[in-house]
Amino acid sequence: MPRLIAVLAVAAAYLSATEGCGSDNSSNQVVISAASSLEPAFDDYVDAAGIDAKMSFAGSDLLAAQIRQGVKPDVYAAAGTTLADQLYEEGLAGEPTVFATNQLVLAVPEDSPIDSLDELTRSGITIVVGDPTVPVGAYTREVLGKLPADQRNAIYDNVRSQEPDASSIAGKLTEGAVDAGFVYVTDVTASGGELKAIQLPAKLRPDIAYGAAVVAGAKNPDGARKFIHGLLSGEGGTALRKAGFGPPPG
Secondary structure: OHHHHHHHHHHHHHHHHHOOOOOOOOOOOEEEEEEHHHHHHHHHHHHHHOOOEEEEEEOHHHHHHHHHOOOOOOEEEEOOOHHHHHHHHOOOEOOOEEEEEEOEEEEEEOOOOOOOHHHHHOOOOOEEEEOOOOHHHHHHHHHHOOOOHHHHHHHHHOEEEEEOOHHHHHHHHHOOOOOEEEEEHHHHHHOOOOEEEEOOOHHHOOOEEEEEEEEOOOOOHHHHHHHHHHOOOHHHHHHHHHHOOEOOOO
16 A cells, blocks of 8 residues: 555646646657656756756656656666666567666775674664565565675664665665665765765675656657667766766677
């Protein structure tokens, strides 16, 4: 029930954000549903490129659920490729384009003494992670799943909340509500120095690629395709690199 309420809340936010678009197809406006970790980069992109855009940011799973319920943005951009691939297989979106990579890190407040993953097992440490249904939560569990069982269980014992997206995790950290959390390196960059990133050991790091697709039934499919193409070069690519994203693999 809580997840359904969250999905409905995101759908309501989407409808509010896009209200006024109506069926006026003379507009070049592009409606975008994107993972919360993309917000700073996408804001910079549309400003630099002069794109008329209506954007809604939330957890990738909630946005995918919204599309499955019949909401039709022009672009769906996820913090991963699984959900975009699923929408494609279900006939709800076009074939996804992988447009960026990211890196999962352990994040702590800038003045924290924590400097390694090992310290998360200590008694009294409080940790926040992503919900298992969202990419950042799935990536976190992939990392923890590679640890010895006693270390993994000790870390899970210190988890105090599971959040619906990466920006919510970063928010808990900047508020001082918890000691540590797993987010993307781009979330640390976006914190403006309030957070610091602790790199995970290379053998634990998951491969993280972001995918975007034109949603089936989009009102502005041409604008959607141009928006996605712009993520690979020009203003979009520049904005992504500035925000800390890496280029797509290959």
